[in-house]
Amino acid sequence: MQSSVTVTPAALPEVLLHVAVVRPVFLWGAPGIGKSAMVRQFADQLGLECVSLLGTQLAPEDLIGVPQIADGRSRFCPPEQIARDEPYCLFLDELNAAAPDVQKAFYSLILDRRIGTYELPAGSVVIGAGNRATDNALARPMSSALANRLVHVHLRASAADWLTWAVHAGIHPWIVEYLTQRPDHLWSAPPKTEEPFSTPRSWHMLSDTLTSYGDAVNGPRGTEIVGLLAHGTLTATHAAGFLAYLKTVRNAYGLEAILKGDARWPAAPADRDLLYFLAETFRARLAKDLPADKRHASASVRQFAFRAKGLLVELAEISLEIAQLVIADDDAGNTPLPGWFLIDAAKDMPRLVAARAGK
Structure with missing residues (x-):
């Protein structure tokens, strides 16, 4: 994905401050320009712990968890890394490099801020990031369903x-x-x-x-x-x-x-x-x-x-x-x-x- 409208690293915190707190954001940018570091810095500024998940190293069950039987019924228990009691910044790095079934597992987390019965604590933010196919980096096509759930921000080196x-x-x-x-x-x-x-x-x-x-x-x-x-x-x-x-x-x-x-x-x-x-x-x-x-x-x-x-x-x-x-x-x-x-x-x-x- 390319865009003629881009932001510099200095302008990014203000954009995230107004956008990421109300809607999930996806940062596009070339490899090595500091996307991950900027997200962690933004989380620090908000006083939130930054929990990073690497899309290329995940399987669907790493997100939705595994089923357990409780009172004769099965329910999915999301992993401890995600299911937290305090608000935090969930950073989905290399999201568009994840396998299609992993991307699908993110749908409800990104749009509804929940996985199964677990809901992200109020005040949490969700930010994804990835490289573009034109960067000769690992990047899979992002489905329209996933793309439409995100506010896309294109970052340029400054x-x-x-x-x-x-x-x-x-x-x-x-x-x-x-x-x-x-x-x-x-x-x-x-x-x-x-x-x-x-x-x-x-x-x-x-x-x-x-x-x-x-x-x-x-x-x-x-x-x-x-x-x-x-x-x-x-x-x-x-x-x-x-x-x-x-x-x-x-x-x-x-x-x-x-x-x-x-x-x-x-x-x-x-x-x-x-x-x-x-x-x-x-x-x-x-x-x-x-x-x-x-x-x-x-x-x-x-x-x-x-x-x-x-x-x-x-x-x-x-x-x-x-x-x-x-x-x-x-x-x-x-x-x-x-x-x-x-x-x-x-x-x-x-x-x-x-x-x-x-x-």
Whole structure:
């Protein structure tokens, strides 16, 4: 299931506060963006215990219980994990990955808040979560009967929200600093093959492993260790970018220094990965700081744009291929840089090249 209307992690608690307390909610989202953690945090905010049931590990009897004979009649006794006296948050994780008969067992629990004769205590909330079929994750079609019993909320990853959380959660400073520069690397679409991919969860794992290694990541084998960890948790492209970023830190390189004229593009063949990272960061900076309409550009922005055109020339002298990547369309065929800048760059490039040749 896809939706053009989504919410960020920062906006989710307010939505749940108004919706989950009156109707069951189903959270859709890609793997690793923190759905489970956000539900547990929401339950904590309400002062409710969060009871998690994993749909892929359940059988129908795990929900409806087993029959017992009482006074000559049979009745189902729901499991102790569900049949509680105090209100709680029932979290049905991977609900849409459960077998069809397990999904059916949830019907009365979700709609009527009861199983057999047991009824959820007043004040309890029911929240489900699952991945989408397009995420290449285990997801079964959700029956219309079940889908119609839920309020569907689609969650999207937000670098700004995650970085705000990361600063206070003890995430490794290298990761916070890198994703501050490259927020677009926080998440990547799940691959169709068995390989690591970037999510908030995988960056968190990388942080934990870097912290576990301690000072060794700064030692003689530091690059080897960080390379092993990064390629074991992130996409190959993001891992290479992260390693190149660390190279900038360790060699006093940085885009800001290049923009100010205090440093030059690294030109050594051994620094080609570093040059690629800086060019990608340069591209992201241009897309962020340049307005779509030139009329909205302040004097400082126009000065920045002029400086950027000169840097493109310098970059092209080192690697025309990498310079072209700065102004090329993205993988989806979209042009991230404003058209006026590309036109100005095309007009001014010959003059800038001639000026540099005359030095």
